[in-house]
Amino acid sequence: AQSVSQHNHHVILSEAASLELGCNYSYGGTVNLFWYVQYPGQHLQLLLKYFSGDPLVKGIKGFEAEFIKSKFSFNLRKPSVQWSDTAEYFCAVNGGTGGFKTIFGAGTRLFVKA
Amino acid sequence: ETGVTQTPRHLVMGMTNKKSLKCEQHLGHNAMYWYKQSAKKPLELMFVYNFKEQTENNSVPSRFSPECPNSSHLFLHLHTLQPEDSALYLCASSQVGGENEQFFGPGTRLTVL
Numbered sequence: 001a002q003s004v005s006q007h008n009h010h011v012i013l014s015e016a017a018s019l020e021l022g023c024n025y026s027y028g029g030t031v032n033l034f035w036y037v038q039y040p041g042q043h044l045q046l047l048l049k050y051f052s053g054d055p056l057v058k059g060i061k062g063f064e065a066e067f068i069k070s071k072f073s074f075n076l077r078k079p080s081v082q083w084s085d086t087a088e089y090f091c092a093v094n095g096g097t098g099g100f101k102t103i104f105g106a107g108t109r110l111f112v113k114a
Numbered sequence: 115e116t117g118v119t120q121t122p123r124h125l126v127m128g129m130t131n132k133k134s135l136k137c138e139q140h141l142g143h144n145a146m147y148w149y150k151q152s153a154k155k156p157l158e159l160m161f162v163y164n165f166k167e168q169t170e171n172n173s174v175p176s177r178f179s180p181e182c183p184n185s186s187h188l189f190l191h192l193h194t195l196q197p198e199d200s201a202l203y204l205c206a207s208s209q210v211g212g213e214n215e216q217f218f219g220p221g222t223r224l225t226v227l
Contacts, residue, residue, distance in 0.1 A: 032213045044204070044218040051213035090157065094212040101170055102216065104157035
């Protein structure tokens with residue numbers, strides 16, 4: 001079955017530091033990949049997604065992610081974080097041998113120190 | 115109201131009670147989902163409805179019973195729950211199709227005593 005692994009459960013950064021959150025999934029084939037974010041007290045919302053085309057995807061608030069098919073990875077990056085990026089980030093995948101059931105990772109809690 | 119709404123936002127129930135969670139989406143979507151979010155665990159998909167038809171039951175115990183009377187409304191009926199069922203229950207909606215993002219509601223925080 002499809003599974004999603006997020007390598008870091010908690011990340012603490014200072015403002016202006018660069019961010020990279022890892023995400024790997026287990027089964028290949030044609031997949032759709034997502035990063036969702038949950039700001040404190042708010043709903044889960046989409047940050048960015050990949051389903052075809054350019055493997056480097058730009059999202060909201062300066063985030064980007066790169067799909068590397070050979071590594072089954074979809075890492076999230078931001079060159080310079082802000083205090084307002086403090087949130088929980090979830091990687092999600094559907095497709096491949098998992099079918100169209102969307103599988104979420106366990107999430108990474110990011111805390112950005114002002 | 116816009117987006118996806120869920121009621122109630124908080125629910126405390128005993129193990130012998132029967133209660134229902136309600137979800138409504140105002141986005142014109144044709145797929146709806148129930149998820150369970152427990153501390154330190156990945157979001158767990160419970161049920162999927164496409165065009166009001168259940169297409170996924172992710173091995174959910176029968177004490178959880180979903181109902182989707184139309185594409186805009188989704189219910190989760192609860193009976194004889196266990197304390198380990200305490201969690202945040204999230205509803206989401208989307209257009210049918212794996213490439214489409216899901217829009218989430220605020221969740222119902224359920225505590226089973």
